[in-house]
Amino acid sequence: MFKPLTLSIAVRYLLARKTHKFASFVALISTIGIALGVSALIVVTSVMQGLQDRLKDNLLGSTPHLIVSSDAALDAAALKALPHVIAIAPFVSGQALLQSDNGIVLVNVEGEDTLDLDSDIKKADVPHDKLTEGSFELYADMGLLIKLNLNLHDKVRLISTQNARYTPLGLTPSQRIFYIKGATPSLTGDNSIPTVKGNYSDIKKLLRINNKSSSYRLYLSDPFLINETVEKLPQNLKYTTWQDSKGDFFKAVAMEKLTMSLMLFLVIIVAAFNILSALAMMVSSRLSEIAVLKTLGMKEKTILLIFIMTGSGCGIAGTLIGLLLGIPLTQNITKITELLKISVTTQATELPTVISPLNISLIIAGALFLSLLCTIYPAYKAAKTDPVLHLQQGY
Structure with a gap:
């Protein structure tokens, strides 16, 4: 059952950087990776959806x-x-x-x-x-x-x-x-x-x-x-x-959109595995603390929830940062390409973008699910820690 004590311990473990610097560094890298992956996915899917809609209007507007x-x-x-x-x-x-x-x-x-x-x-x-x-x-x-x-x-x-x-x-x-x-x-x-x-x-x-x-x-x-x-x-x-004459073209566009989305989603997958690595190092370095908590009467389910929340915090933070970056980048993508001297449109047109709530919801859900999935095994190992063994090693 969720308790404020559980949240406070999870936040303390997540923000502790002095004693576990390398684990904290890996967690930071994973957070940045998820943020970049989410923001890139939002931008790419929005641009590809906009291009697909423009092609649909132009090509299928004149095609029966x-x-x-x-x-x-x-x-x-x-x-x-x-x-x-x-x-x-x-x-x-x-x-x-x-x-x-x-x-x-x-x-x-x-x-x-x-x-x-x-x-x-x-x-x-x-x-x-x-x-x-x-x-x-x-x-x-x-x-x-x-x-x-x-x-x-x-x-x-x-x-x-x-x-x-x-x-x-x-x-x-x-x-x-x-x-x-x-x-x-x-x-x-x-x-x-x-x-x-x-x-x-x-x-x-x-x-x-x-x-x-x-x-x-x-x-x-x-x-x-x-x-x-x-x-x-x-x-x-x-x-x-219209599929008889233009169907293959739109299938190719849809396949390209799917391929690019899968490639960018791999960034989120790699970042999520970094969460697993960071959480595993955190658990191994806190075995004696976990043993003390279990000795004081803390249940395995509570310890499991603490480390799931600790690992998921990186995923939640990265997803929120990616969302806050991705939407403004998408809305200003034409100006950004002009500043970078990248010619993708004519002077009279802008790069079409469509910010789809459904696409964004799927991206957020996928990132959060992967982050949660990668925390289960380290959190389970923490919950199964033998307090007698690790208390003996601590003295």
Whole structure:
């Protein structure tokens, strides 16, 4: 049972530095190690979470979260009622060859009817509502425009073999002249297929999609919850998700975040083992004092609690110092990198950080648990000390 006497003895053992200097030095090093590990973990996890959220906004803002298609008419109301779906819009997509005077490139073509979309949905891709039906205008990937040396209002030809028709001359693809209306940010790699976007009806005519089949683009409140939405889809529907095109990239980001967190957590583990070493030296040097306490009637459970509290004090102190260091460092990480002349951002942007209470709670809980775990064995050995043997050795 906890008593003030137990706490007072634990604090006295923890702060005693004159008679047990080396053990106190090891305990100090372990406290500093835990503080550095906790603060580094807070900074790294916050920065990685911020980068992941920014990538999610930039990449998945323009990438369809979920596309559902069927050869028959789809129930729009049922699709909008799916978990995490905030809006839906008729959508068509396919592949085509884009031909210009400077070359020919395979592209993805997309068209979306944004007429019924809620105005509060913030979209990072093309403002489709500015493309009128019959204008045959396109918004093209910036990288594609640079590659083919295309300018605004330039004429290009789109050739699609999707739903090609047989004529007396053989299999004839669909082709139409389009005009470059504007550019979209290039968010794909060099080996990725660029995307061009046009009016829903114009792209539908190019791809020769009949009115019987239907396809919808579903907007989710959080793209990372896509699996919960897909599980509720009827089995007869075809669908594609953002994971098909961007899933490997975000898996790599998550793996990097996990790897860096584990490497920094090793610092806390090493520091916690230093607590074990310091407490073991403290117990071995105080065996005669422990024997006196047991002779005076102190129970083994009380002695066990005294040394657990003594060792845990280093872990608690290190965790609190790390917390007090980590949060301000995270909040001022951009200014710190600028002072250190480390260029990680442009002048117009800051290093994104997200201080997650859940992540911080897990870091604190892990550090405290390891500190407590490493005190159990030395405290147990102290509680099992034979008072007769060590009192005899003391005289």
